[in-house]
Amino acid sequence: MSKKLLIGAGLALSLLFTPFNQAFAEKPTVGERKQVENVAHRGAAGYAPENTIAAYDLAVDMKVDYIEIDVQRSKDGELVSIHDTTVDDGTGKVGDLTLEQLRSLDAGSWKGEQFTGEQIPTFEEILDRYHGKVGILIELKAPEYYPGIEQQVADLIKERNLDKPQNKKIIIQSFNFESMKKMNQLLPQVQIGVLTSNRAHTTMDALKEFSTYADWFNPSYGIVTKELVNQVHSNGMKIGSWTVRNQEAADFLFEMKVDAIISDYPDYVDPRN
Structure with a gap:
């Protein structure tokens, strides 16, 4: 029996939204397309530096359903939001640097001078700034590098009462399936996701x-x-696909009737933005 059936987890389906040709109408009208969950990949990463407060704030302004964040751990045990496991063009590992060292890096100027000085945010900062305002899709990035990170993430979520059934706007995902099994044990009422680009993981046995x-x-x-x-739906799960960086990919996923679209450009998913 699926986890969804066991604990009743899962997000409610969203309402319909406007078709593209009426995208900028003053009042949205019901169109032919069913709205999917609009997930801003690393924030609105197409328009602002990924995994920064600037990108997350912009995504919230664009009225997305979720922001997606990457979580790793500093040398001194602080959880931070950063995608790559190395910094400085691959010369330093995230886990070998303290929070102070990581926060001293300029995480924004590469995207534009207006973002100069953007810092790598902490996981706690993100939880406190955004919970209750937008859903948070948390990716544990290479958790095998950070033993015990699952418990650390679970503790911070529990401290904020975000592990309760009524708070269905937290999802935790990873490419590391064993890590997600641990997260399910630690937070049985929080939604868990598995990430893959491997067709071997799409068999009926694997999905089951x-x-x-x-x-x-x-x-x-x-x-x-x-x-x-x-097949995913028949196994009691929902499906969210990544990473959309053009309108054609968004259109394809609408046609496939996925439940969530994870995009650098939230306006490709909901053109009202």
Whole structure:
């Protein structure tokens, strides 16, 4: 039996939204497309430096359903939001640097001078700034590098009462399936997702196994088919696909009837932005 059936987890389906040709109408009207969960990949990373407060704030302003963040751990044990496991063009590992050293880095100027001085945010800072305002999709990035990170994440979520059934706007995901099994044990009422770009993980046997601890199956859009979407749904999970960086990819995923689209450009998913 799937985790969803066991604990009743999962997000409610959203309402319909405007078609593209009425995208900028003053009042949204019901269109032909069903709205999916609009997830801002590392914030609105197409328009602002990824995994920064600037990108997350912009995503919130664009009225997304979720911001997606990457979580790793500093040398002195602080959780931070950063995608790559190295900094300074690959010369230093995130886990070998203290929070102070990481915070001293300029995380924004590469995207534009207006973002100069943007810092790498902490996980706690993100939770405190955004919970209750927008959903948070938390990716544990290379958790195998950070033993015990699952417990650390769980503790911070519990401290804020975000592990309760009524708070369904937290999802935790990873490419590391064993890590997600641990998260499901630590936070059984929080939605869990598995990430993959491997077609070997799309078999019925694999999906059935994922459904024992995961609520979301989140593949790269290159392996999404209508058959896969139906199989994921038949196993009691939802499907969110990544990473959309053009309108064609968004249109394809709408056609596939996925439940969430993870994009650097939230306006490709909801053109009212």
